[in-house]
Amino acid sequence: MSFENYALDPAIYDEMFLADGSPRPEARILYDSLIELSTADLATIQGRVNRTFSNESISFTVYGDAEAEERIIPVDPIPRVIKAADWRDLSQGLEQRVRALNNFLEDIYGPAKIIADGVIPADMILECPQFRPEMRDFSQPYGVWVAVCGTDIIRVNDGFRVLEDNLRVPSGVSYMIANRKAAKASLPRLYRSAHVQEVEQYGAALQATLRELAPNGKPEPSLALMTPGVYNSAYYEHMFLAREIGAELVEGKDLVVRDRVVYMRTTEGLKQVDVIYRRIDDDFLDPRVFRRDSLLGSPGLIEAARAGNVTLANAPGTGVADDKSVYVYVPDMIRYYLSQEPILKNVETYLCRRPDDLEYTLDNLANLVVKRVGESGGYGMIIGPHATQQERDEYAKEVRENPSDFIAQPVQSFSRAPCLVENGFEPRHVDLRPFILNGLQTRIVPGAFCRVALRRGSLVVNSSQGGGGKDVWVLAE
Template sequence: MSPRPVDGSDLSPGRRLFAGYACDPAFYDEMFERGGVPRPHSRNLWEALDAMPPEAAAGLQERAERSFLHEGVTFSVYGEDGAEERIIPIDVFPRIIDAAEWAIIERGLRQRLEALNLFLADVYGPARILADGVVPADLILNCPQYRPEMRAVDVPHGAYVAICGTDIVRTHDGFLVLEDNLRVPSGVSYMLANRRAVRTSLRNLFRRCRVRNIEHYGRLLRESLSELAPNGATEPTIVLLTPGVYNAAFYEHMFLAREMGVELVEGSDLLVDDGRVYMRTTRGPRRVDVVYRRIDDDFLDPLAFRSDSQLGTPGLFSAFQGGNVALANVPGTGVADDKSVYSYVPDIIRYYLAEEPLLANVETHLCRDPEGLEFTLDNLDRLVVKVVGGSGGYGMLVGPHATPGERAAYAEEIRRDPANFISQPVLDLSCAPCLTGEGAAPRHVDLRPFILRGRETRLAPGAFCRVALKPGSLVVNSSQGGGGKDLWVLAE
């Protein structure tokens, strides 16, 4: 059952866990400065971990994995033998972000989400930014995620994106935003599950390090969603709409419904009548005010979007258009996290807020531009090329790791439809120590904090820290061998 057995058998007793730890200086190390001196904020953590007998560390790891299995912190993988439940891999060594670093991230995320919501209100409204030529109009209007149905829909508080999960990486140059996930971002339950498992394992250390609390995320989410209720209802009925128990993220849907104390509904539990949304309860139909939907736009409503969808509820979108129900996130937010639009986000921030971006973007080349295309094709062996509408790391070319044949084939695909591709340099993602069969070893990490927006913006001081568990791998996606770590944001 364990995806990554660390039984301690390869660790000789008495050997210090960090004895063989060596981070390539090409990468920023989250725990150590150059020369192997622990960073000031990591000193407590390092001392505790390094002094830990290898068997004890393996025991903690085993206990965390067992608790995930028993509690069902799992996702389903479908293979030839039917569905198999796997636990979300966890590494018990926490990653630390100190107060000053977190302040930068938090301010940057607030700024970014503010600008992106203004951008969405604009492109589905007066479209000034397109008229002013800051973002090319055809890029937006031809984007498959652009939903003309959203024009002239009044969105409460301009909260087009009510829940955002932004991927941030760290390099020697500081923090960079890798991706804005503005549609149906997932992973926040793992932020909380990792915290619960690791806090139990390392409770004394946790207390000593003065880690900021994230347990109130469910309350923040519920408050944000409540503020979106139509007609200012003060005690709105909120539901979480899931594709169902077979969805890979079902654990998270269940978890969030429980944390918020709201019903977990499927599309068939809802019904739209006379522009109002009801759910089927044991005491008859009950009116629903806010739907936190974890179903993609395409499947939300067979009358408005894909007609073959079995997951959604017919008429849901028109009820939303009529102002009778709130959807979070609203349909059509994908136009702002499209990988081509991404490269314009710094300009978008400057345009709406007249401020410089606090968090930088990764250098991005759009193949829809002739210069971008030429640069990409000329440097394929040093670049990562991504499909514009893709996600989850699928359909991506990691140039340096590809064979010349693979690169040539991919180049053909790019030439066939350049607008569908962007390229970025291979990022030197920072490393953090992980527990392996050979003791502590560096693995690449990123982080995904979750930012909420109702009437105001809310943020829990934490993130789902993703880690590439394979040595040397830069791919942190859980669908491709990635796992999670607890992320400790320290108090001042």
């Protein structure tokens, strides 16, 4: 099928085409094979992918008015190609960034030198709802607070930008693997000839990382993945990863803490747990320390971790480092802790807590994306150009009332990639979430969950709001 009606926009980076309309060298092989396929072939491929996802129930859960609904994640079968050199730069940048973020967390819950040295204002940290004073003087094996990080990257005409660091319980890696499986089944011959780097070793890498983080280097540690339960939107992923890493999939009610040691209830009695890969928010982790009304957590967990009898990955309190205001300071953290220049750039961001930035934001609301610092998942934000005057006025009022709750960014013309729609290929906005694992060493699997804004013109890629996924092919060197 041809790309005759595929609309390019010079202001927007296209993942497959150069500005002159010719395919990028790295995407040439994909382009050549796509134009060979008939409409019927493509429909068959899409149908097969949808059926596989549905039969295997590769799903996420959304909450409607009445009840939780299992929904199959939409997948576009056309892969996005990234050349080896770009990936190398990106992964070096990610490694650098996460190292600095780990240093920051170790510092901020310890001596807080970065505040004393005036690099980051103290009130910003203290006011941040994700800052957990309960975690002060807590220590993690090898200073690894963030064992699993999922960083949201966008691509603009002059390179990659970091949109957001997800340092709490980032999800999406199971879809990266499912999308790869779908792509291999859809385009088997092309896959073989394209020399794509594999991603299926992610489970092994995660297992190795978690084992390295066992308390006191305990050999053969017992691993558990802690989930809020089957109604959590990412339950499919929790189940998937538990299988991959050979961990028991536990809920708070399966855990028992005795004498600051964590056990799980098994059919053979209580069994000690050494490392908990927790996929449950800080708030619900331990009702003795965080939210008292949490029924999902396990009382005494934090005390056990503080005593060094169990490792929690990620550590509680990491959310302070992915706060949307603190984000602005990550390049400064890299300079401060590593004495290096940041490899990856941030998106230009205005902090409404600064009077000048507030004024600028209110004056330019029609051209900005404004986000609430405490929200995620595409909620609580306004995309200026897509909003009505009334919506902007109402939002402006809220911003004026609590300026420090908001940040603003220019609308990003982030990249687009061809997606299969009813009548052929159309460009859709895409982002990229690679996963960075930190144990004794840093491991980055060459691939990512690529989120697609499936609605034409939409910039929102979140699966809860009409987003889907596609495979990412990082080409071999």
